[in-house]
Amino acid sequence: MAYDKFDVLTSTAYPLPTENVDTDQIIPARFLKATERKDFDINFFRDWRFEQDGTPKADFPLNKDIYAGSKILVGGRNFGSGSSREHAAWSVYDFGLRCVISSAFADIFKNNCLNVGVLPVQVSAEFADTLFAAIMADPKTEIKVDLPNQTVTLVATGESESFVINTYKKENMLNGFDDIDYLKNIENEIAAFAETRPF
């Protein structure tokens, strides 16, 4: 499914410093029964955002008006662990987020994000702490994520760190391409390879 291109994003951010946020929290299994991809924002962090009766939990960062409309989420270490459900990445995207920043991501979640147009930005633990502190001090803190230059910057102070992304994935994100575009282009090469497989 196509996604909007990613270039330079400047936005306020939701802070979620809890560590080891697993994809069962990002979207609980009972909301994975759809057969098409739409409206996954509704149950994004369902059990952390809402009481069982549907009342929003006022103190949860994603419910606070002061952060509303942010396109970045700054998460705690080991963000997105557990289940491979891509629905978690879809729910991030559908909620309006285009970038998750953390000091460490779980592998599958990170891959899924890249495949659906959400940029996972891995920063040092120190820089993550700097970002959390800045957001806590001023909820309107803006963060600039510059994909072409691979930098993430606190706009107010200019504090900045570079991040890693391979050239191939970077080009994909910049252009809104995905891996199937690439793979279909080399299908003859794949077919020849398949012939060599013993089973």
Added chain:
Amino acid sequence: MANTLFDKVWDSHVVRQVKDGPDVFFIDRHFIHEVTSPVAFLGLESRGNSVVYPERTFATADHNTPTINQHLPVEDPLSANQLDALENNAKKHGISHWGLGDVNNGIVHVVGPENGITLPGATIVCGDSHTSTHGAFGAIAFGIGTSEVEMVLSTQCIMQPKPKSMRINVNGKLGLGVTPKDVALYIISKQTTSGATGYFVEYAGDVFENMSMEGRMTVCNLSIEMGARGGMIAPDAKTFEYLKGRSQTPKGADWDKAMKYWETLYSDENAEFDVEFTYDAADIEPMITYGTNPGMGMGVTKSIPLAENVEGGVDTYKKSLGYMSFSEGDSMIGKEIDFVFLGSCTNGRIEDFRAFCSIVKGRKKADNVTAWLVPGSHKVVDQINAEGLDKIITDAGFVLREPGCSACLAMNDDKIPQGKLSVSTSNRNFEGRQGPGSRTLLASPLVAAASAVSGVVTDPRTLLV
């Protein structure tokens, strides 16, 4: 050049390397289930693509299926719709499909090996993180997202950077009541829930050499719970013995040819790993978790660690214990439980039922415990009946349910209620994993059985002597 087992299998599946990018990685076997595949088929069709190698994909219904009355129509319309979608997509694209009620139906990571689809040296993916299970056979197997499911359907490849390599050695003799699940939970408690992120693990040492194929599957299954993409064990005589004659394994001359290749699948003597850990079997006791990720585990007789003694943030640790309604320093032994769940792709195989029965035989289920015993497949059910375990189970006051993922992730009606405490042989103790507000203690089938007959968390060794 000396290569690791992982190198040998990975490198032989690279179609091409993308400059400063991932490898184009060929997939031999692809499993699909009803939850993570429907959107992939929609994507495939919207692009006008077809399934290039339908014979390499295998569909089974498991995540969202009821575990009672499977002969009746599925009541939940959303679940029924997903099951229909899987069946229709499989039929339309010429993919084999083991739906509800099929003799081969069961949990994808149980039925794959059972039917000989899982082979040494193969690459295997599925839209499910516990695909790592198949590494027990010396395959490279790992979970993928739905975009990648679509890639495999339409091109038989995915694009993956090669993970780093880790070897975990466990040597020595396991003590009484210590099972493969305990070995895995012990390793994860040492590595933490993220310690192996970015790595693919090879398990080595005499503990794994002496382990049954079922036990190896349990260990490899849990690799993802320390963040590893997958785990694998070099195939040996036990592996080949398990596979020989299964319905989809190579036969005759093809078997001999395959064997020649499979016998080369081990890490060369001087092969280098990016990182290596060694543990002593004697240090492992029956394990139990006390928190909200699988890394929060300890010996069943131990006390919950103090926040100051654990790695990671104190706030996260306290949030976790708060969710569980436990306190630092609490002992787990003697805590009253409400539910016991035996099953899942981690512990839903015949050995797990044998272990459970070894304790409940001649005893009775505690009145305060609701127990769900869910075999991993119909073949497991048949074996349970053939060995007379069904009678032991019934005599002890338990009921055997029908195969499926069940309360491991509680997508169906098998949900642990709010606040209730469950001893579960599954793989995840995340908040709400077994139902909103449920509290999960991960443990082996022996700990589950001992707790089921005692009504409280119990060290199985006290019932085994």
